């Protein structure tokens with residue numbers, strides 16, 4: 001039987017499980033591979049993703065879904081099994097990144113608009129046939145002296161709403177990801193204010209776009225100080241302000257909220273999630289949808305060497321388990 005949008009959206013963040021964001025574009029995975037001295041070839045990308053998806057404990061017990069890139073959803077493991085089948089055999093759900101990236105927005109210096117709406121309905125049909133049951137679209141909002149502008153927030157929120165409506169029409173759960181970057185020197189309160197503005201606009205546009213909130217997943221940033229800020233916030237403050245932020249902006253009809261890690265260290269990303277869950281009952285299930293905070297450790301342990309395969313899987317399984325415990329509020333450092 002086909003699972004409904006509501007069932008898939010709920011399942012992605014239930015029981016402490018969370019999402020593995022393994023949807024790095026070819027240029028992004030090249031950057032990650034450069035850092036560990038691995039050439040970014042078609043086969044190396046396949047081998048690395050196969051290592052992750054064959055990590056049985058992680059994929060079965062801790063990972064609810066995997067976001068894939070267009071190349072990966074079509075790729076086969078060394079023995080010819082489609083990578084998508086490795087994911088479903090472990091009981092996890094395959095997903096697909098469908099945006100075509102954030103491009104400079106005319107009239108808005110320093111800001112971007114995410115592209116990829118043309119032909120998206122047709123692409124969704126193909127991705128559904130390839131096994132995708134959820135999707136991701138990432139809008140990028142940067143914080144600076146005079147940004148973000150309302151022009152940019154509105155355009156990005158409208159694009160997210162159009163994407164989400166097209167996804168649901170194709171039977172695919174949209175992950176709605178408006179990422180407010182943590183690259184600047186702003187403090188946590190500025191991040192809070194900008195993210196509040198962005199989320200208010202995103203939910204307004206989702207309403208106008210007739211998106212069913214019960215059949216979507218929100219992927220937000222946390223309320224957190226910029227990496228270059230001299231005033232870093234404590235774990236307790238990030239947790240308290242992020243929960244307050246979400247309560248002020250995210251309707252309880254949304255079943256699942258899955259955070260991005262955004263450049264936090266592995267342990268910070270885990271500690272922040274754990275502290276939020278411990279803070280008390282929430283109207284949505286909160287979990288992780290981490291890219292870097294799940295993969296930095298296995299990439300380093302593997303380093304492209306076949307003899308490090310098991311070490312890479314152990315590192316991935318460890319991070320996945322730590323975040324699973326955090327999503328249950330049971331993590332200890």
Ligand code: 13P
Pocket residue numbers: 021138177260261262263289290291292293
């Ligand atoms: P990070 O956790 O590395 O921020 O990646 C998550 C993601 O999917 C960004 O779009």
